[in-house]
Amino acid sequence: MKYLYAAYLATWVIHAVYLGSLVRRSSRLRQQLKDLAKAR
């Protein structure tokens, strides 16, 4: 069973890492947009 759990866990870790990177990129872009709006 340890291989089964390892495979399922690995799948969700990969997706979670990717989703985390999307959230980070999104917040960085929103901050850049705010900074640009302030600079104008």
Place this chain on the structure above:
Amino acid sequence: MKRWFPILAVLTALLLAYAFYEALWVAPTERTMGDVQRIFYYHVPSAWTAFLLFTVNLVASLVYLIKRNPKADAVALVCAEVGVVFCTVVLVTGPIWARPVWGIWWTWDVRLTTTLVLWLIYVSYLVLRRFSDSAQTPMLAAVLAIFGALDVPLVYFSIWFFRTQHPQPVIGGGGSIDPRMLRVLLINWLAFLCFAFLVCWSRYRLEMLQREVDEAYSLESLGGAA
């Protein structure tokens, strides 16, 4: 359209939870491999989803090459990126299944090698998109995507045409599967397709935001230069 996102996200989460329950507790246990065979319910749908995303990437790349439509270019980029994530799942879950069943993590078998090559082609596509600033980048990436997509049928049909250690196809190609297992497999694929759709949607919105920011910076630098 935006207000549908949270509703679809909740429905997808419920479907993924149901698919997980079906894969672990409802699907019958395979006679020779035992419970480790259940990795199949994540491995195969992830592979099919990656193939589908790479196919959409091909279509979007062709549309970009013909019409120079920036939205098609964004769709191609998004599908390649999410496809690489699903292909990574395939390349990680495969060896985890192979270790207890074959006694080895990896072998340079045709199916495994072509899948690794497919992953490398799309990773190089993403590297090209990430580190090249040239105006020609979308066009070069679209051409690379066409070469990458040629590997998809090679991966899929490799187990039909070559002698390989990889299990034979469960659908078509003379393979057979217990109908209860097939049902669980299809439920899991549907769940992963919905998940992939939502991830692509989010990534597309992010890409559009990125382009908006890039454009604003270019306008600002032009204004500064004037």
